[in-house]
Amino acid sequence: AQSVTQPDIHITVSEGASLELRCNYSYGATPYLFWYVQSPGQGLQLLLKYFSGDTLVQGIKGFEAEFKRSQSSFNLRKPSVHWSDAAEYFCAVGNQAGTALIFGKGTTLSVSS
Amino acid sequence: NAGVMQNPRHLVRRRGQEARLRCSPMKGHSHVYWYRQLPEEGLKFMVYLQKENIIDESGMPKERFSAEFPKEGPSILRIQQVVRGDSAAYFCASSDSPGDNEQFFGPGTRLTVL
Numbered sequence: 001a002q003s004v005t006q007p008d009i010h011i012t013v014s015e016g017a018s019l020e021l022r023c024n025y026s027y028g029a030t031p032y033l034f035w036y037v038q039s040p041g042q043g044l045q046l047l048l049k050y051f052s053g054d055t056l057v058q059g060i061k062g063f064e065a066e067f068k069r070s071q072s073s074f075n076l077r078k079p080s081v082h083w084s085d086a087a088e089y090f091c092a093v094g095n096q097a098g099t100a101l102i103f104g105k106g107t108t109l110s111v112s113s
Numbered sequence: 114n115a116g117v118m119q120n121p122r123h124l125v126r127r128r129g130q131e132a133r134l135r136c137s138p139m140k141g142h143s144h145v146y147w148y149r150q151l152p153e154e155g156l157k158f159m160v161y162l163q164k165e166n167i168i169d170e171s172g173m174p175k176e177r178f179s180a181e182f183p184k185e186g187p188s189i190l191r192i193q194q195v196v197r198g199d200s201a202a203y204f205c206a207s208s209d210s211p212g213d214n215e216q217f218f219g220p221g222t223r224l225t226v227l
Binding site: 004006032034036041042043044045046049090092094095097098099100101102103104105106 | 117146148153154155156157158161168169171172204206211212215216217218219220221
């Protein structure tokens with residue numbers, strides 16, 4: 001069965017420092033992978049997605065993610081974090097039937113000044 | 114183009130009452146998905162509907178929960194005889210086609226069962 005693991009529950013990063021959020025997935029075929037961000041009390045906003053092709057994907061707000069099939073990973077990165085990036089980040093994989101997204105439990109990002 | 118609309122944003126019910134959550138998809142979208150987010154958990158898929166049809170309800174609890182997406186009007190997630198364990202945020206998403214397309218999420222309905 002497909003699954004998504006986000007090993008880090010909570011990460012604190014200094015403003016201006018680089019960020020990497022980890023995501024590992026379990027999937028038999030080529031996965032459809034997504035990163036979403038959720039601010040407190042809000043819905044989810046798509047940051048970026050990977051379907052095929054170039055394994056380095058650029059998203060909104062300066063985020064990027066790299067698909068590594070050999071490691072079953074899809075880590076999210078940002079070279080310089082801003083205080084407004086503090087939020088909860090969810091990695092997701094599309095299920096094989098194409099009917100649903102399977103989410104990880106999320107990583108809460110705090111940004112310190 | 115308005116995004117996905119959900120109402121109410123907050124809903125308080127007493128145990129045993131019914132909860133009705135509404136979702137209006139983005140204009141032009143005919144695919145609707147419902148997810149539930151429990152505290153300290155990620156989102157869990159509940160059901161996927163197209164107009165007048167339930168396509169995948171593999172994530173729906175077997176009892177008390179039902180969903181519909183009529184030809185006219187919003188999609189409705191209905192929870193009968195609510196219990197405290199139903200307290201959660203319920204998110205609706207829509208897309209213009211299934212599979213690899215982006216799902217656009219609404220702001221959610223936060224259900225509290227007293």
